Structures are given as structure tokens and as C-alpha cells.
Amino acid sequence: MSSAIPFDADAVSPAQRLEELLEEVAELVGQRNAIDGRIVDIVAELERDELCGATGARSIKALVAWKTGMTPNNAETIVAVARRAEEFPLCVEGLREGRLSLDQVGVIAEHAADGSDAHYAELAAVATVTQLRTAVKLEPRPEPAAEPDPEAEPKRSFRKEVHDDYTTYQIVLPRLEAAKLDAGLQSHHDAQIAAWKRDHENAEGVSEQAPPFPNTVDAFMGLVEAGWDADVAARPHGQHTTVVVHVDLAKDGEKPVAALHLGPVLTDEERRYLTCDATCEVWFERYGQPIGAGRSARTVNRRLRRALEHRDRCCAVPGCGATRGLHAHHIVHWEDGGPTDLDNMVLLCPFHHRLHHKGGITITGPADQLRVTDATGRELHRGSLARPPTTPPPNVPPYRGPTGERADWWWYTPFQPEPPPSPN
Numbered sequence: 001m002s003s004a005i006p007f008d009a010d011a012v013s014p015a016q017r018l019e020e021l022l023e024e025v026a027e028l029v030g031q032r033n034a035i036d037g038r039i040v041d042i043v044a045e046l047e048r049d050e051l052c053g054a055t056g057a058r059s060i061k062a063l064v065a066w067k068t069g070m071t072p073n074n075a076e077t078i079v080a081v082a083r084r085a086e087e088f089p090l091c092v093e094g095l096r097e098g099r100l101s102l103d104q105v106g107v108i109a110e111h112a113a114d115g116s117d118a119h120y121a122e123l124a125a126v127a128t129v130t131q132l133r134t135a136v137k138l139e140p141r142p143e144p145a146a147e148p149d150p151e152a153e154p155k156r157s158f159r160k161e162v163h164d165d166y167t168t169y170q171i172v173l174p175r176l177e178a179a180k181l182d183a184g185l186q187s188h189h190d191a192q193i194a195a196w197k198r199d200h201e202n203a204e205g206v207s208e209q210a211p212p213f214p215n216t217v218d219a220f221m222g223l224v225e226a227g228w229d230a231d232v233a234a235r236p237h238g239q240h241t242t243v244v245v246h247v248d249l250a251k252d253g254e255k256p257v258a259a260l261h262l263g264p265v266l267t268d269e270e271r272r273y274l275t276c277d278a279t280c281e282v283w284f285e286r287y288g289q290p291i292g293a294g295r296s297a298r299t300v301n302r303r304l305r306r307a308l309e310h311r312d313r314c315c316a317v318p319g320c321g322a323t324r325g326l327h328a329h330h331i332v333h334w335e336d337g338g339p340t341d342l343d344n345m346v347l348l349c350p351f352h353h354r355l356h357h358k359g360g361i362t363i364t365g366p367a368d369q370l371r372v373t374d375a376t377g378r379e380l381h382r383g384s385l386a387r388p389p390t391t392p393p394p395n396v397p398p399y400r401g402p403t404g405e406r407a408d409w410w411w412y413t414p415f416q417p418e419p420p421p422s423p424n
């Protein structure tokens with residue numbers, strides 16, 4: 001037996017191995033850039049032809065993140081590039097040809113001025129993502145609007161403008177009261193965000209079927225709902241504040257007509273949404289005469305509610321996971337004779353409940369064999385569309401990355417937007 005180390009003709013030096021490995025990376029990244037370019041084109045098409053409304057996702061960004069298994073930030077980049085692809089043809093062509101990366105073109109699409117395509121296409125050929133960010137920041141920005149005169153403190157006022165299907169409120173508050181409102185909003189917003197994160201964030205990030213992130217309007221409604229029954233004990237009969245709906249059953253065999261108490265007539269979808277859960281008070285009428293408040297058959301009593309919570313735990317739409325403020329939804333609507341029992345009820349978050357009654361998603365039962373489909377009839381599942389490829393990768397040259405050499409910003413000329421045409 002020889003004590004010499006066997007000579008390996010295939011042995012390569014670390015430097016050679018590194019070179020080979022990096023060469024492979026360059027080839028793969030070139031292909032990935034080209035694939036990202038194709039995904040950008042597909043997303044642009046989905047958005048242009050408004051194809052994503054049928055999926056039950058709340059936005060094109062959410063759809064991209066969900067179907068590709070990307071982080072919301074990466075999905076946002078894809079959507080930003082797709083939205084400005086026509087403004088930045090040279091940059092996006094660089095992506096399709098594998099010469100530029102999605103993140104490079106993303107910085108440009110997210111922040112660069114109109115008309116800067118050629119400028120940044122040239123810069124991106126050598127600049128890293130960080131350098132492109134700096135370059136975009138150096139663009140001259142329009143001057144911010146002049147500060148309002150601090151002396152002219154507005155008075156207090158509350159104005160309300162009622163439109164067909166929404167109402168605009170304009171509230172003017174002096175500084176101290178505004179600060180109070182802000183603090184109240186902030187504390188509700190913080191609580192809603194904490195609850196949202198608890199429900200929708202897990203080890204794999206945020207579920208893409210999650211309802212929208214709570215915004216200021218949600219915080220404001222949270223404030224209203226918190227005050228809703230705060231003084232209930234002081235009222236006669238302990239009457240709870242509630243939205244009151246009148247349903248007129250005058251015409252037999254025809255659809256009932258519903259209206260908000262002292263308010264506008266509701267659309268079919270608003271009526272079904274409001275009367276599905278028992279969170280509002282419904283008065284049935286015939287020719288304007290009340291015929292009983294109709295709560296008995298429709299309401300979900302505490303026992304049933306607990307049973308539903310025990311069974312469903314969260315919103316029944318796959319991938320949603322919301323646990324707060326859930327509505328009890330009748331799978332067969334009670335208007336159509338659906339019973340208020342466990343088999344015919346599921347818990348839905350307010351977002352998906354509204355989406356369902358607007359026709360955005362379909363929910364069919366019974367509850368133990370629940371099927372949730374999007375507007376095109378496809379069943380909703382969790383997870384991305386990723387599967388092993390069956391076609392060869394795009395045939396593009398390897399991408400070796402921008403040179404990223406030290407940028408001398410002193411000599412760099414930022415993109416100068418054309419002055420806007422004078423109005424006369």
C-alpha cells in the first residue's frame with residue numbers, strides 16, 4: 001500500500017473552483033433576470049386587462065406575492081416595474097435580455113423621474129442597486145408647497161357631504177384637539193396592527209390572502225366602535241347602539257327592499273351583507289308597518305357563536321387567518337331559507353365577508369366541506385404556483401453584475417427633468 005497521496009488529475013485550485021462557480025452563478029442570474037422580465041410583462045398584462053379582480057386577492061401586489069411565493073416587498077418591485085414598463089423601455093429591455101437585475105430596474109421604476117429611461121439604462125449597466133438609489137436621490141425634486149401661515153388657525157367645524165354610496169367628512173380641529181384625535185387614532189391603529197400581525201404573520205411571512213393592513217380609516221372606525229356602547233348602562237332599557245335596517249316585504253315573491261333607518265335604500269349586496277350577520281337590527285315591514293324585529297331566526301346566539309369559534313378558529317377563506325371581528329356568515333343566505341345552524345354557518349373576516357357579498361368570491365357548503373372559489377370559479381388554495389420547470393431556461397448571456405466601481409458623485413450629473421411647458 002502506497003503512503004503517497006494519490007494524484008488526482010481532476011484536482012483544481014480554489015481560485016479555479018471559485019471562477020467556475022461564479023461563472024455558473026452569472027449564467028443562472030442572467031436567466032433569472034430574463035425570467036423576471038417575463039414575469040414583469042405578465043403582471044403588466046394582468047393589470048392592463050384587469051384580470052386579477054377575479055382571484056380574491058386584494059391587490060395585484062398581493063396576487064403576485066401569493067402566486068410567486070415572494071415577499072410583499074419583492075412583489076411590489078415587480079408591480080412597480082410593470083406599471084412603468086412603457087416609460088422605461090430601455091431599462092425593462094435590459095431586464096428581459098438578462099443584462100439588468102430586477103432590483104436595479106426596480107429602483108428606477110420606483111423613484112426615477114419621467115423621461116429618464118436612457119439616462120438610467122446607461123447608468124444601470126455599471127451601477128449597483130445602492131448606487132442607483134443614490135443617483136435617483138440626486139435628481140432635483142420640485143420645491144415643497146409653502147408652509148401655511150401658523151397664525152391663521154382654523155376654527156372648529158364638522159362638515160358632511162353625502163354621496164350615492166359614500167360620505168365625505170371634513171373635520172377641522174384646533175391643534176390641541178387634533179392632537180387628542182391623533183393620539184386616539186394612533187392607539188387604535190397600533191392595537192389593530194398588533195392584532196393583524198398576530199393573525200397574519202407567521203414563520204413564512206405574511207399570508208397573501210390576509211385582509212388589507214389596517215389603515216387610518218380602520219383606526220377611526222375602531223375609535224367609533226369603542227365609543228359605541230361605552231355608555232350603554234346609562235341609556236333607557238340598556239339599549240345598544242346599532243345600525244338599523246328596514247326591510248320591506250310588501251311585494252310577495254319579489255326581492256325585498258331594504259333601507260338604512262332614516263337613510264338611503266340599500267343595494268341587494270349591501271342588504272345581504274348587513275342582514276347576514278346579526279350585528280345590525282333588522283325591522284321587517286309590510287307597507288311601512290313593522291311586523292316584528294325578526295331577530296329570532298336570524299341571530300347567532302352565544303352558544304352557536306362559541307361553537308363556530310371553536311370549529312373555525314379563524315376566517316374560513318384559505319390562507320386568511322384573521323381571528324378578530326369575525327362575522328358569522330350564512331352559506332345559504334337566510335333570505336333564501338338558509339338555517340342559522342352550524343352546518344350553514346362559517347366565520348369570515350369583514351374583508352372577505354364583504355368581498356363575498358359583492359361577488360368577489362364564492363363560498364359553498366356545507367361547512368364541513370367548504371369550497372371557496374374566486375370569481376372565475378377556481379378553488380382557492382394556499383401557497384405559490386411554483387413547480388419544476390418543463391421548458392428550457394431563457395437563452396440569454398450570463399450576468400456578471402454591475403462593475404460597481406467607486407462612484408465619484410462629485411462628477412456625476414443627475415438626471416435633469418425637462419421644465420414643464422409654461423401654461424400660456
Ligand SMILES: [Zn+2]
Pocket residue numbers: 272273276277328329330353357
Ligand atoms: Zn354573509
Ligand SMILES: [Zn+2]
Pocket residue numbers: 211315316317320321322348349350351352353
Ligand atoms: Zn378573511
